[in-house]
Amino acid sequence: MDSFILHGAVLFSEDVRELKEYDDAYVVCADGVCQGVYEEIPGEFSDLPVEDFWDKLIIPGLADLHTHAPQYTFRGLYGDMELLEWLDRVTFPEEMRYDDMDYAARAYDLFVEDLFTGATTRAAIFATKHTDATLLLMDMLEETGLVTLVGKVNMDRGVPHGYCETTGESVSETLRWLEEVRSRGYRNTSPILTPRFTPTCTDELMKQLGDLSGRYGLPVQSHLSENLDEISLVSRLCPDTRFYGESYDRFGLFGTQGKTIMAHCVWSGEEEIELMLKNGVYIAHCAQSNMRIRSGAAPVSLYLDKGMHVGLGSDTAGGAELSIFSAMRDAVLSSNLRWRLYDRDVRQISFPEAFYMATLGGGAFFGKTGTFKKGYEFDAVVLDDDNIQTLYPASPAERAERLMYLADDRHVVGKYVRGCKLY
Numbered sequence: 451m452d453s454f455i456l457h458g459a460v461l462f463s464e465d466v467r468e469l470k471e472y473d474d475a476y477v478v479c480a481d482g483v484c485q486g487v488y489e490e491i492p493g494e495f496s497d498l499p500v501e502d503f504w505d506k507l508i509i510p511g512l513a514d515l516h517t518h519a520p521q522y523t524f525r526g527l528y529g530d531m532e533l534l535e536w537l538d539r540v541t542f543p544e545e546m547r548y549d550d551m552d553y554a555a556r557a558y559d560l561f562v563e564d565l566f567t568g569a570t571t572r573a574a575i576f577a578t579k580h581t582d583a584t585l586l587l588m589d590m591l592e593e594t595g596l597v598t599l600v601g602k603v604n605m606d607r608g609v610p611h612g613y614c615e616t617t618g619e620s621v622s623e624t625l626r627w628l629e630e631v632r633s634r635g636y637r638n639t640s641p642i643l644t645p646r647f648t649p650t651c652t653d654e655l656m657k658q659l660g661d662l663s664g665r666y667g668l669p670v671q672s673h674l675s676e677n678l679d680e681i682s683l684v685s686r687l688c689p690d691t692r693f694y695g696e697s698y699d700r701f702g703l704f705g706t707q708g709k710t711i712m713a714h715c716v717w718s719g720e721e722e723i724e725l726m727l728k729n730g731v732y733i734a735h736c737a738q739s740n741m742r743i744r745s746g747a748a749p750v751s752l753y754l755d756k757g758m759h760v761g762l763g764s765d766t767a768g769g770a771e772l773s774i775f776s777a778m779r780d781a782v783l784s785s786n787l788r789w790r791l792y793d794r795d796v797r798q799i800s801f802p803e804a805f806y807m808a809t810l811g812g813g814a815f816f817g818k819t820g821t822f823k824k825g826y827e828f829d830a831v832v833l834d835d836d837n838i839q840t841l842y843p844a845s846p847a848e849r850a851e852r853l854m855y856l857a858d859d860r861h862v863v864g865k866y867v868r869g870c871k872l873y
């Protein structure tokens with residue numbers, strides 16, 4: 451953790467609707483913690499080294515609240531099925547291959563390299579059921595300096611023979627995984643309990659994972675109310691629940707014991723929404739995945755207006771891209787279509803709201819991160835948009851909005867996590 455100052459054009463979220471922008475400013479980092487943004491360097495920081503990025507754009511690091519590392523191999527394919535068919539025909543067969551450590555090493559290397567190169571500084575990641583391959587992924591992520599939460603996936607029903615665990619195996623492998631993670635002493639990489647979703651987890655498995663979450667205060671990630679057939683299946687599997695979220699909540703896996711991320715929430719009803727709000731559950735909004743595997747478009751502005759925690763997820767390979775700039779773009783565009791085509795009661799989201807979800811909204815799951823206000827952990831990316839040639843003058847916020855449509859990894863020229871320079 452270092453102390454330094456970055457100089458350039460600066461943009462960050464003050465809150466869900468308000469952006470702060472500076473054409474020419476200094477972002478101060480002391481011992482890994484942001485000290486604020488200034489137009490002149492304050493006297494107390496005058497001894498710190500200044501890294502000059504001139505007119506390049508400096509923004510907080512982006513957070514990916516939901517992605518599947520093993521599915522990265524088939525990104526960009528299979529946008530022609532709904533969830534349950536897509537899981538059976540494509541996803542489970544691919545994830546089974548991570549039993550082979552050589553395959554896992556080669557595949558995860560590609561995922562980790564691309565996560566490192568892009569604008570994401572923090573991510574919550576699903577691995578597979580395989581403990582050793584999950585540990586390998588964690589070792590690789592640890593090396594990058596990115597801050598990640600990684601889950602060994604738990605599943606004891608509803609998956610093909612060969613990929614399914616017994617309840618006992620699922621729990622004992624989770625304990626072995628947690629023990630091994632502890633012994634490796636990672637600094638940047640932590641475990642997150644990952645019951646895949648209710649259709650693949652029996653009540654007994656959920657109960658035991660809930661006990662583990664309570665005992666060790668472990669965070670939780672899963673999927674919720676993504677697809678209509680999935681929701682019908684859950685109501686058949688759990689006839690004594692009133693709504694999908696209850697199938698997690700009754701075992702303490704819905705924000706009451708450990709911080710919890712639920713991906714999608716496309717079709718959450720009023721009671722489910724109220725319980726998420728009450729329990730402080732984080733929603734990972736994955737608009738591209740929701741379009742690609744035909745789930746729908748989540749009512750994101752409704753969640754934001756209620757003051758719920760909402761971040762963005764790439765959800766590769768439901769989504770095709772790891773880029774959180776793309777996740778911002780798709781959040782805006784799908785909210786436009788949702789409003790136009792079927793629900794005038796839920797408004798479209800704005801660019802500042804998309805930027806907020808990508809930074810501070812999702813970042814909050816990792817603690818005090820995602821903005822340049824004083825006291826926040828210092829995560830930043832530096833963007834060079836010189837190759838977007840235009841005569842149109844743009845403010846820092848407009849440059850970021852344009853990058854939301856046009857950015858790729860080439861635009862990311864600097865990256866800092868917790869005050870450490872990664873490149």
Ligand code: GUN
Pocket residue numbers: 518533537541646647673676739765768
């Ligand atoms: N629900 C359960 N598993 C998955 C998955 O791998 N991807 C998505 N999008 N939804 C899921």
Ligand code: FE
Pocket residue numbers: 516517518673713765768
């Ligand atoms: Fe997912």
